[in-house]
Amino acid sequence: MRAIQLDAPSLDALKTVDLPEPTSRPSEALLKLHAASLNFIDIAVATGGLPVPRFPIIPVADGAGEIVEIGVNDLGLKAGDKVIPHFMSNWQGGSIAPQKVAAMRGVTSVGSLAEFVAVPVSSLVRLPTHLDFTQGSTLPIVATTAWNALQTGRIGPGSVVALLGTGGLSIMTLQLAKAAGATVVIMSSSEEKLARAATLGADHLVNYKVSPEWDAKVLEVTDGHGADLVLDTVGQATFARSLKAAAFGGTVFTVGFLTGTAPSINLLDIVVKALNVVGNNTGSTDNLAAAARAIESHRIVPVISETYAFNDAAAAYARLAAQGQHFGKIAIQH
Structure with a gap:
């Protein structure tokens, strides 16, 4: 072969x-x-x-x-x-x-x-x-991970999801989050990519080159609430801002380490807001099957x-x- x-x-x-x-x-x-x-x-x-x-x-x-x-x-x-x-x-x-x-x-x-x-x-x-x-x-890695992020964050109608970038995982999470009735804030340095994300249902678009303090923009567009789920696909360079962008009682779901694995953080951002910081290593076959059922039910492509x-x-x-x-x-x- x-x-x-x-x-x-x-x-x-x-x-x-x-x-x-x-x-x-x-x-x-x-x-x-x-x-x-x-x-x-x-x-x-x-x-x-x-x-x-x-x-x-x-x-x-x-x-x-x-x-x-x-x-x-x-x-x-x-x-x-x-x-x-x-x-x-x-x-x-x-x-x-x-x-x-x-x-x-x-x-x-x-x-x-x-x-x-x-x-x-x-x-x-x-x-x-x-x-x-x-x-x-x-589907195997991104759909499983996206599904677990949304389940961990208890995302449903009215929830706010913040996504960093427009790679495969962020876009699949966008699609599943919209199917769940969530509001999605997505970050990119490309206006073209942000426009494409909007066609998939993204509600708020943040260009992090124009607005380097993107965590403040997440709070702004959510009237100070923040994101119930922040999917951090980047790592060291974004993790501290992900904590600040999260809502009280929210979840920061960390899966990426493109920019390193040793961020400098303020523990008070976690303690005061009682954040759930969750690492993820994909998930199980059962998780993938559940994601696949949702994708089929909502005809997500x-x-x-x-x-x-x-x-x-x-x-x-x-x-x-x-x-x-x-x-x-x-x-x-x-």
């Missing part, structure tokens, strides 16, 4: 190879993958930011395809069904635990840049019926900025690594 192999922690170490087609064990399904999508964890793996047990590896966490072979299972899945394999294949449900996050597709196990892959049946989620494979490939051919995977990596150049997700078609 055709695959893309990463031989070392370098974007220059991606190469097309021909490998034997995998076989599946009784607890697994053999999938023919049709698309993959990139996340920043894939960039971290390919640049040495996230150590992996060994090289070479078949990279990329997220993908979508159809079942080629599957044994008897409790999910009612059969050959020909369109599915999404979850990124953390051992985490079926429940709270996070070391053994549940030990297996990560594209990091510790075979990822999505291959024509075929064998994955645990318990890690599969049906592709929403209104989505194609490329759209579905964007993931936003894909650019799609690359399989042999152009290195260009897709370079595009995402450039940061700030895309709106939504970057996908790779097999």
Whole structure:
């Protein structure tokens, strides 16, 4: 089978190879993958930011395809069904635990840049019926994380959600938050991207180059209330302002570390407002399934900025690594 192999922690170490087609064990399904999508964890793996047990590896966490072979299972899945394999294949449900996050597709196990892959049946989620494979490939990490952020923040009609940037996670959270009836404040340095976010339902648009004190703008446009949920996808450079932008009793959901991992904060911002500061490491297959049901129910279509051919995977990596150049997700078609 055709695959893309990463031989070392370098974007220059991606190469097309021909490998034997995998076989599946009784607890697994053999999938023919049709698309993959990139996340920043894939960039971290390919640049040495996230150590992996060994090289070479078949990279990329997220993908979508159809079942080629599957044994008897409790999910009612059969050959020909369109599915999404979850990124953390051992985490079926429940709270996070070391053994549940030990297996990560594209990091510790075979990822999505291959024509075929064998994955645990318990890690599969049906592709929403209104989505194609490329759209579905964007869901495992961002939809699971967005869903957990909204659930953790208890977001519903009348809630306020603040989003930093217009990458895949922020845009999926915008779409799910609007479906939940929330008001969304979104930040970007691009007026064009802010305008695109408005077409998806964003209620308040903040250009952080024009207004560097974007936390004050969040308070301003919410009449001093602040955001019930701040999704911090950036890290060190934004975390202190995320705390200030949050409402009393609100949640700061921190998932990003693009600008570093050691922010300087004032603990009083957390204590006085009784904030919930929550870290997140994606979530379970059950979480992904719940997100997929919501996406299907509301007919949400993931936003894909650019799609690359399989042999152009290195260009897709370079595009995402450039940061700030895309709106939504970057996908790779097999």
